Amino acid sequence: MKIWTYLLALLAGVSLSVEGAIYGELGKTIGKLESTFYNFFVGAIILGIVVLFLGKGSLSYTFQAPKWELSGGVLGTIYLTILIIAIPIVGVGIAMISVIIGQMAMSMLIEHKGWLGSSAASINKEKLIAVTLMTISLLLIF
Missing domain, CATH: 1.10.287 (Helix Hairpins)
Known part of the structure; x- marks a missing residue:
């Protein structure tokens, strides 16, 4: 079972490279920050639908969760924005x-x-x- 986890992680890495290349190009077309916004907007819609039908957790816990646990959204935005800026250059x-x-x-x-x-x-x-x-x-x- 562990091998599947490694393969999924490998697939995640492949996805990140493809995503970075795509959004690097999109950033040239619509703007770097706009490209980041588009990514998270579309992702939020898709995940919203998935959570609606398959979600098993509790989004209401978000209000009780320690604030540091909620920092991933900020870090993800910083990460993707930096990639969108860097990929066309390097x-x-x-x-x-x-x-x-x-x-x-x-x-x-x-x-x-x-x-x-x-x-x-x-x-x-x-x-x-x-x-x-x-x-x-x-x-x-x-």
Whole structure:
């Protein structure tokens, strides 16, 4: 079962690269902020319909949830807007490798400290080598 999770995560990465390329081009046509708005507007409509029919959670909990748990919307908007600006300048590959390096480094720190409800996991030499190699790959591609 774990292999399916890895494959789905791989598919998510593929989707992010395709999405970044598409919205980078759309940003040239309709505007960078407008492209970000379009993404979240269409996504909200689609997810609203999905939640209406398949949702099992409780949106009313949103008012009781700790505010830090609600910061994902802001971070997602920042992420996508930066990609829309960066991709036409540096390309999909460099932008995505930069994203992955940032994700790897920050996820190691979050897990090392046990922040944001994650299980604590020490930073080891293998993880540091992985981030270093990704950074070298970015420099080689750049």
